[in-house]
Amino acid sequence: MQKRVTKIFIIVFIALISIPFIFVILQIKVTPVNKQEKKISLNFKRNFPLRSDLFKMYSLGKTTFFDAEPIPNGVVDAKNGWRFLGNKFSNALSESKGLITFNQKELSKIAKNLSEKKEWLDKKNIKFYFSIAPNKHTIYGDMIPIKKSHRKTKFEQLDSICQSLGINFIDLGSNFPKNDSLRLYHKTDSHWNHYGAFYAYNSTLEAIMPDFKGVDFNYRTMKDMEVEKFWAHIGDLNRALFLEQNEEFINVKPIKPFSFTAQEKTLTVPLNYHFGDHFYEERYKSPANELKIMVLRDSFFGAYFESIADSFGESLFIWRHNFNKKLIESEKPDILCYELVERNIDILLTENFNHSPN
Incomplete structure (x- = not known):
């Protein structure tokens, strides 16, 4: 059963993550372009829609199906809803x-x-x-x-x-x-x-x-x-x-x-x-x-x-x-x-x- 759930999750995730790339390829802009922004920042910030929604789904999948930290070096989950900084931030x-x-x-x-x-x-x-x-x-x-x-x-x-x-x-x-x-x-x-x-x-x-x-x-x-x-x-x-x-x-x-x-x-x-x-x-x-x-x-x-x-x-x-x-x-x-x-x-x-x- 767990293998089946994993396969379904992977297929759905791949399908959803493909949508933003289609937007980028077709050069569909979500907001006006600021010419002073660097190209990398532009492509990520402006032309990568749904990134926060996709990450939420990724986070939910990691915690629900795999019982794993979404960003293991960034944020550490503890008991009763407590969270702590991981080593990504100054080895805290x-x-x-x-x-x-x-x-x-x-x-x-x-x-x-x-x-x-x-x-x-x-x-x-x-x-x-x-x-x-x-x-x-x-x-x-x-x-x-x-x-x-x-x-x-x-x-x-x-x-x-x-x-x-x-x-x-x-x-x-x-x-x-x-x-x-x-x-x-x-x-x-x-x-x-x-x-x-x-x-x-x-x-x-x-x-x-x-x-x-x-x-x-x-x-x-x-x-x-x-x-x-x-x-x-x-x-x-x-x-x-x-x-x-x-x-x-x-x-x-x-x-x-x-x-x-x-x-x-x-x-x-x-x-x-x-x-x-x-x-x-x-x-x-x-x-x-x-x-x-x-x-x-x-x-x-x-x-x-x-x-x-x-x-x-x-x-x-x-x-x-x-x-x-x-x-x-x-x-x-x-x-x-x-x-x-x-x-x-x-x-x-x-x-x-x-x-x-x-």
């Missing part, structure tokens, strides 16, 4: 399990890069904090039936380097509650939700406050917040599989409203910026104190930027990881916080911490 799975680690040469290079940054910031009297957002695999790794290596992960190796160099290292998952009934990460997205991100805010402030005793940071704990749940269409891992699926979104919002206000953007967006000009720079002011914080950030920071903005008199958030000395000198922050997700940790091997999309 293997690195979280400690199967791929930094070698000694790489560790020495990272130590050199970090120590140079710290030394330069010390001369400018700028407090330096290095924070890492843990991969979803690191927090919920028990859902993936792969045994963690006895070796330190890249995350743990970086923690050790920072300790040896006297750099303030912040594990943004250090305040995560244990055995909590609420999820800290989305089930079908690689990012944490706002509930998990608020604990990252707590970890950040608890690392900074001892260095600025007597300063009011308008610090909030979960007692100052309320949790809300609603169904939403999210999931970068679903999008990778061309799936449309809602899941319960867990959000937190302040009981007492935030007091920060958005400020005008003043910086020129770099050429070839990937995320859209409006994401590059964000500025805020609040009556909390006189301190200015500058954060070099990625997408994980977006879920708790409001809490950070409310805890500092002036905030500048740059969605890029370049260590731009001219920009730092012109902005004159009291604090520089470098926020990075674990899966992009290899950025530290580059001389200037070049930006890497995530």
Whole structure:
């Protein structure tokens, strides 16, 4: 019976996949042609209709009839609808399990890069904090039936380097509650939700406050917040599989409203910026104190930027990881916080911490 089903599926799939090729051969256009697009991009994006529908069928066939992952290196299915990044994205799975680690040469290079940054910031009297957002695999790794290596992960190796160099290292998952009934990460997205991100805010402030005793940071704990749940269409891992699926979104919002206000953007967006000009720079002011914080950030920071903005008199958030000395000198922050997700940790091997999309 299984062989018969397999043959039927193959025949139907071949018949359907032939339709787009007929469109291409006959030069039937689905949308107007943009002459500036490259030919390969043009042929795939414009003249390959039904590609998402075909992939959905392919995905359904792989999971239903063959019990296999549609994109085994891209997305890994776990129990109860949970999905995780595979090794296609910076070896996220293997690195979280400690199967791929930094070698000694790489560790020495990272130590050199970090120590140079710290030394330069010390001369400018700028407090330096290095924070890492843990991969979803690191927090919920028990859902993936792969045994963690006895070796330190890249995350743990970086923690050790920072300790040896006297750099303030912040594990943004250090305040995560244990055995909590609420999820800290989305089930079908690689990012944490706002509930998990608020604990990252707590970890950040608890690392900074001892260095600025007597300063009011308008610090909030979960007692100052309320949790809300609603169904939403999210999931970068679903999008990778061309799936449309809602899941319960867990959000937190302040009981007492935030007091920060958005400020005008003043910086020129770099050429070839990937995320859209409006994401590059964000500025805020609040009556909390006189301190200015500058954060070099990625997408994980977006879920708790409001809490950070409310805890500092002036905030500048740059969605890029370049260590731009001219920009730092012109902005004159009291604090520089470098926020990075674990899966992009290899950025530290580059001389200037070049930006890497995530």
